[in-house]
Amino acid sequence: MIPISKVQLPDEVEGLVLEVLRSGALAQGRMVEALESWFAETTGATHAIAVNSGTTALVAPLEALDLAPGAEVITSPFTFVATINAILEAGARVVFADVRLDDALIDPDAVDAAVTERTQVVAPVHLYGQMADMARLAQTADTNGLRILEDAAQAHLATRDGLVAGSGDIAAFSLYGTKNLTTAEGGMITTSDDELAAQLRILRNQGMRQRYEYVMAGHNYRLTDVHAAIGVAQLPHIDRSTENRRHNAARLSEGLVDLPGIAVLSVAANSNPVWHQFTVRVTDEARLDRDQLTVALAEHGVGSGVYYPSAVYDYDCYREHPDIDITPNPHAEQLGREVLSLPVHPHLAEGDLDQIVSTMRRFLDD
Ligand SMILES: *Cc1c(COP(=O)(O)O)cnc(C)c1O
Numbered sequence: 001m002i003p004i005s006k007v008q009l010p011d012e013v014e015g016l017v018l019e020v021l022r023s024g025a026l027a028q029g030r031m032v033e034a035l036e037s038w039f040a041e042t043t044g045a046t047h048a049i050a051v052n053s054g055t056t057a058l059v060a061p062l063e064a065l066d067l068a069p070g071a072e073v074i075t076s077p078f079t080f081v082a083t084i085n086a087i088l089e090a091g092a093r094v095v096f097a098d099v100r101l102d103d104a105l106i107d108p109d110a111v112d113a114a115v116t117e118r119t120q121v122v123a124p125v126h127l128y129g130q131m132a133d134m135a136r137l138a139q140t141a142d143t144n145g146l147r148i149l150e151d152a153a154q155a156h157l158a159t160r161d162g163l164v165a166g167s168g169d170i171a172a173f174s175l176y177g178t179k180n181l182t183t184a185e186g187g188m189i190t191t192s193d194d195e196l197a198a199q200l201r202i203l204r205n206q207g208m209r210q211r212y213e214y215v216m217a218g219h220n221y222r223l224t225d226v227h228a229a230i231g232v233a234q235l236p237h238i239d240r241s242t243e244n245r246r247h248n249a250a251r252l253s254e255g256l257v258d259l260p261g262i263a264v265l266s267v268a269a270n271s272n273p274v275w276h277q278f279t280v281r282v283t284d285e286a287r288l289d290r291d292q293l294t295v296a297l298a299e300h301g302v303g304s305g306v307y308y309p310s311a312v313y314d315y316d317c318y319r320e321h322p323d324i325d326i327t328p329n330p331h332a333e334q335l336g337r338e339v340l341s342l343p344v345h346p347h348l349a350e351g352d353l354d355q356i357v358s359t360m361r362r363f364l365d366d
Contacts, residue, residue, distance in 0.1 A: 002352045004303040005178050006345045013233040020229045031228035038235050043166035045190035047197035050223040051204055054153040054174020055082040057187030060221055061149055061170045062090030064199040067120050074114045075123040076106045077311045077332035083125055083151050084312055088323055098329040102266040108136035121147045126155035126165055129276035134168055135161045154276035156180045157242055161270045166190040175231055180276055181238055183227040244346035245275035248353060252278050255357030259364050261286025277307055278344035287364055290340055300359045303343055310336035
């Protein structure tokens with residue numbers, strides 16, 4: 001079976017983790033610093049602040065921004081649930097702006113329409129490794145005096161219009177086990193706002209500025225050096241593995257683009273995604289529906305996945321939630337019914353790509 005994702009760490013991981021274990025200095029230290037430096041360098045942000053998950057990387061800036069009561073955060077209705085859980089945890093209201101059907105990214109026109117006088121933050125999601133239209137969203141933020149928090153959990157090193165993911169106002173990266181760069185669990189915040197960065201460093205460490213000088217009620221959001229070492233060991237390899245993902249995505253696109261009933265998600269001009277997932281829409285015209293196709297692929301050794309099976313709010317716990325504004329989001333709902341992700345991970349062989357394409361064609365070609 002060709003798995004939908006495969007975690008295969010470089011050999012150096014074991015040595016580096018062992019070095020940390022033997023050093024006896026296990027908590028946040030020089031490995032965390034090395035990982036932070038890499039994020040600051042590659043994004044061009046002045047500051048990178050490591051935390052213990054991608055979810056925390058979203059929560060912490062929202063807490064540090066000290067939003068007004070009733071503050072609204074506009075985000076995508078088609079995302080992983082952590083995006084909205086983070087907004088709720090920070091005490092803000094979730095407002096949705098629908099995504100575009102062709103690329104599953106937040107629609108800047110919908111964001112403009114969703115802005116009210118209570119809006120304080122726009123939180124676009126760089127879904128599947130393609131950046132949202134940050135140039136357009138920055139204009140909206142400027143016009144309305146809003147902050148931008150990029151959910152870059154799936155988008156390490158993605159670029160669009162000359163901007164790199166994490167180079168904007170504030171960004172949150174995940175380092176979870178299956179993300180393009182991993183520490184098993186972990187997260188990273190990037191920003192060039194000096195004051196916010198200082199607040200975040202204090203917030204993650206129990207609100208402590210100097211030893212036993214507490215200036216706010218903080219948290220323990222720290223990443224360990226044991227975990228950071230896992231990530232640091234991958235840094236020399238990440239350009240190569242990102243290139244592999246791009247190569248694989250190009251092969252899949254080429255092989256599937258004309259297939260009846262399949263709509264490959266579009267990539268904007270001047271956009272260079274990092275292909276956390278390669279996703280197509282299985283439309284009404286397809287000879288098999290999505291569930292049948294998934295089963296047929298599995299029977300022929302091709303793994304696949306549905307990210308995500310519905311709009312993010314379409315669960316009882318959110319539908320009735322007092323802090324979520326649910327408006328109709330027809331594109332998110334349609335994508336929930338149609339999306340299917342195929343293996344694109346960096347360890348695919350050319351033969352695997354041939355097999356994925358030929359199996360799809362076998363079941364869907366006229
Ligand atoms: C993975 C992910 C998160 C959360 O990251 P964790 O490290 O799992 O907490 C947030 N948003 C999106 C879009 C993600 O894919």
